[in-house]
Amino acid sequence: MSSNRQAGETSRLRAPLFFAIMAALILLEGFTSGWNSALGILNMGLLSAIMALGVNMQWGYAGLFNAGAMGFLALGGLAPVLISMPPTPGAFSGGGPGIMAAFFVAIVAVLAAVWIWRNLRGKTRGLAVTAVLIVGFFTYRWLFDPAVEVIEAINPSAQGNLGGLGLPTLISWPVGAVLAAGAAWLVGKTALGLRSDYLAIATLGIAEIIVAILKNEQWLDRGVLNVNGIPRPWPVPYEIDLQNSPDFVAQMQSWGFDPQLGSTIVVKLAFLVLFVIVILALIWLTEMSLKSPWGRMMRAIRDNEISAAAMGKNVTRRHLQIFVLGSAVIGLAGAMMISLDGQMTPTSYNPLRYTFLILVMVIVGGSGNNWGSILGGVLIWYVWVKAGDWGPDIMGALAAPFPDGGFKDHLIQSAPHMRMLVMGIILLMVLRFSPRGLLPEK
Amino acid sequence: MELINALVAVTNYVIIPATAYGAQLALGALGVTLIYSILRFSNFAHGDTMAFGTGVVILITWGFQAMGISFGPLPTALLALPFGIVITSALMLGTDKVVYQYYRKVRAAPVVMVMVSVGVMFVMNALTRFLIGVDQINFDDGTRFVINARQWRDMTGLSEPLTLRSTQVITVVTAIITVAALFWFLGKTRTGKSMRAFSDNEDLALLSGIDPNKVVAVTWIITGALATIAGTLYGLDKSFKAFTYFQLLLPIFASAIVGGIGNPVGAIAGGFVISFSEVGLTYAWKKVATYLIPNWEPDGLVQLLSTDYKYAVSFTILILVLIFKPTGLFKGKIV
Numbered sequence: 022m023s024s025n026r027q028a029g030e031t032s033r034l035r036a037p038l039f040f041a042i043m044a045a046l047i048l049l050e051g052f053t054s055g056w057n058s059a060l061g062i063l064n065m066g067l068l069s070a071i072m073a074l075g076v077n078m079q080w081g082y083a084g085l086f087n088a089g090a091m092g093f094l095a096l097g098g099l100a101p102v103l104i105s106m107p108p109t110p111g112a113f114s115g116g117g118p119g120i121m122a123a124f125f126v127a128i129v130a131v132l133a134a135v136w137i138w139r140n141l142r143g144k145t146r147g148l149a150v151t152a153v154l155i156v157g158f159f160t161y162r163w164l165f166d167p168a169v170e171v172i173e174a175i176n177p178s179a180q181g182n183l184g185g186l187g188l189p190t191l192i193s194w195p196v197g198a199v200l201a202a203g204a205a206w207l208v209g210k211t212a213l214g215l216r217s218d219y220l221a222i223a224t225l226g227i228a229e230i231i232v233a234i235l236k237n238e239q240w241l242d243r244g245v246l247n248v249n250g251i252p253r254p255w256p257v258p259y260e261i262d263l264q265n266s267p268d269f270v271a272q273m274q275s276w277g278f279d280p281q282l283g284s285t286i287v288v289k290l291a292f293l294v295l296f297v298i299v300i301l302a303l304i305w306l307t308e309m310s311l312k313s314p315w316g317r318m319m320r321a322i323r324d325n326e327i328s329a330a331a332m333g334k335n336v337t338r339r340h341l342q343i344f345v346l347g348s349a350v351i352g353l354a355g356a357m358m359i360s361l362d363g364q365m366t367p368t369s370y371n372p373l374r375y376t377f378l379i380l381v382m383v384i385v386g387g388s389g390n391n392w393g394s395i396l397g398g399v400l401i402w403y404v405w406v407k408a409g410d411w412g413p414d415i416m417g418a419l420a421a422p423f424p425d426g427g428f429k430d431h432l433i434q435s436a437p438h439m440r441m442l443v444m445g446i447i448l449l450m451v452l453r454f455s456p457r458g459l460l461p462e463k
Numbered sequence: 464m465e466l467i468n469a470l471v472a473v474t475n476y477v478i479i480p481a482t483a484y485g486a487q488l489a490l491g492a493l494g495v496t497l498i499y500s501i502l503r504f505s506n507f508a509h510g511d512t513m514a515f516g517t518g519v520v521i522l523i524t525w526g527f528q529a530m531g532i533s534f535g536p537l538p539t540a541l542l543a544l545p546f547g548i549v550i551t552s553a554l555m556l557g558t559d560k561v562v563y564q565y566y567r568k569v570r571a572a573p574v575v576m577v578m579v580s581v582g583v584m585f586v587m588n589a590l591t592r593f594l595i596g597v598d599q600i601n602f603d604d605g606t607r608f609v610i611n612a613r614q615w616r617d618m619t620g621l622s623e624p625l626t627l628r629s630t631q632v633i634t635v636v637t638a639i640i641t642v643a644a645l646f647w648f649l650g651k652t653r654t655g656k657s658m659r660a661f662s663d664n665e666d667l668a669l670l671s672g673i674d675p676n677k678v679v680a681v682t683w684i685i686t687g688a689l690a691t692i693a694g695t696l697y698g699l700d701k702s703f704k705a706f707t708y709f710q711l712l713l714p715i716f717a718s719a720i721v722g723g724i725g726n727p728v729g730a731i732a733g734g735f736v737i738s739f740s741e742v743g744l745t746y747a748w749k750k751v752a753t754y755l756i757p758n759w760e761p762d763g764l765v766q767l768l769s770t771d772y773k774y775a776v777s778f779t780i781l782i783l784v785l786i787f788k789p790t791g792l793f794k795g796k797i798v
Binding site: 084086088158166211212215216217218219221222223225226227229230233236237372373377380381384431434435438439441442444445446448449452453 | 504505507562565572573574575577578579581582583584585586587588589590592593596597709710712713716717720763767769771772774775777778781782785786789
């Protein structure tokens with residue numbers, strides 16, 4: 022795809038038609054299963070669309086295969102925990118200096134190792150680097166371990182972590198983007214410029230490591246104990262406040278709505294508005310930058326790296342730039358997702374859902390087309406959710422002719438795995454028969 | 464005495480488990496490397512291929528057990544293995560016909576092939592889950608131990624226990640037989656030689672009249688066999704769980720790249736480098752340290768990294784190799 026992408030003529034009605042179908046599906050869900058369910062799918066679909074926008078910047082506009090979206094997403098999710106949670110009393114004064122000293126030692130050791138590697142020659146070079154790293158590691162652990170013990174000992178049933186800064190949640194969203202961008206810079210610096218598959222494998226690895234860190238470093242985010250009650254972003258109200266507000270209840274009743282149901286829908290609508298604002302801003306920014314000389318250069322590099330390099334473009338540097346930017350968008354989505362959920366559950370990060378499903382969204386939507394990513398994000402998320410609902414029905418119909426017993430039970434029990442099959446087949450079909458996706462790049 | 468106890472502890476907790484795990488990784492990495500050198504892409508579906516093959520072997524094992532067939536002291540799964548290999552290889556050939564063939568014909572970029580293998584990964588993942596579910600399954604039967612802790616104590620009188628599980632011995636023996644067979648095939652047979660020629664220089668191989676379709680088909684059959692063997696050995700040694708096999712993808716890729724991707728000898732060496740580093744860095748050395756240094760009782764476990772970071776070890780080694788020796792320890796191909 023990255024090698025033979027030609028702009029073709031497509032109908033101008035194509036995009037509006039697909040978006041109309043998407044809207045109809047959401048409306049249908051609203052009328053059949055309730056507006057809570059429809060808005061829930063739409064909100065998560067839009068978040069997935071933001072993740073897809075990030076992956077699309079990397080895959081669609083630069084041909085970089087990031088197989089670690091999950092890691093950048095999870096890292097972005099750390100931001101609301103660190104920024105908007107209330108501080109844990111005594112944690113920072115108790116363990117903060119030790120942890121900061123430990124990280125300082127780690128950074129100094131790595132920089133010293135790099136300096137030695139660059140400036141020494143001969144046999145001593147390897148030995149000196151190894152020695153510096155080993156000494157650095159043990160000093161780091163010597164400073165780090167006691168500090169962690171102090172922090173984890175503070176009220177472990179509810180806290181036991183560093184706590185946050187108590188700042189508004191909206192601030193944590195760009196911070197999530199910055200965290201992800203930092204990690205992406207480190208990965209990109211080492212893995213870009215190598216063979217294309219290697220970036221995929223390296224990102225696969227970093228994603229596993231980031232999630233492992235979030236699961237195990239209790240001092241940071243309580244690990245598998247999860248952080249609950251992350252504050253909502255600014256204009257989004259809490260259901261309980263709405264239900265206790267006489268004005269709101271009266272208003273709902275005058276429209277003939279159940280105030281309890283009404284409050285959940287208002288909250289979801291408020292999130293929806295925020296998400297739409299972020300998406301429109303992102304699309305505006307990306308479209309503007311793609312129309313600029315910078316965007317033309319990016320596409321030139323994607324379409325033919327060798328000739329772009331021959332014309333004096335620094336391909337690796339541009340790749341690093343777009344890789345960092347795309348990952349930042351994924352990190353932003355991660356922070357937004359955690360504030361939508363209101364909790365951080367590191368165990369819920371699954372590569373099939375948060376890495377590979379997003380790739381499916383980008384490719385189905387049309388790689389290289391931002392609107393395609395939005396369409397793919399919402400549409401594929403809808404299919405993913407609904408395949409879980411339809412799976413048992415389809416399986417029940419398939420299993421009906423078989424006699425009751427182990428085999429039939431087995432078929433019905435494995436129905437939830439239908440969504441994997443559906444996604445795999447959709448991806449393979451699109452790659453084979455319509456590699457430019459539903460909304461091809463213009 | 465203390466020195467011997469320390470050696471026994473290291474053998475028991477590091478050398479034996481790492482050797483078994485290394486053999487499993489090596490077989491997995493051989494499959495990845497073969498696909499890479501003949502078909503020229505990194506196959507993301509390999510972990511799920513292993514899971515599928517193992518799932519088939521487990522089903523056949525259960526069938527044998529129900530019929531009352533057993534393999535004496537050895538696990539019944541070894542009897543089921545050939546059948547599993549045939550079915551998995553057939554699935555590989557079918558996948559190639561339906562999916563990959565087209566992309567070879569249009570000469571798609573490697574990164575597109577990788578993306579296609581992600582699609583195959585989803586489908587294989589679903590097939591495995593339909594076949595056998597997501598639960599953890601233990602399917603080793605037969606004799607459990609070659610040496611257990613009590614036999615060891617009676618034999619040697621040492622206080623430090625040593626156990627050698629039969630699955631560990633079976634893993635290593637099967638891996639040696641498999642690798643020997645593979646190298647004999649690649650080095651001595653006509654088809655094997657044409658595969659090597661194809662991998663070295665595709666155009667030259669085509670000019671000299673090698674049938675590319677045959678080379679590709681044989682590659683998929685061998686990959687199916689290697690994946691099934693590796694998966695079954697891993698499942699016998701630890702246990703079978705569909706998702707764990709997906710996670711094996713990282714150490715397997717790391718093994719292949721560390722050894723030098725496209726190089727079979729490198730894949731084996733890489734497997735052991737990764738396994739020994741993983742086990743060594745996440746083992747709690749406290750016991751060994753207490754044996755070796757008299758009158759010293761360490762406060763902590765003397766563990767360099769917590770066990771949960773074992774993927775971090777493979778990843779770090781991978782990154783170091785990519786930076787300092789991009790073609791791997793043995794000279795691999797880099798395109």
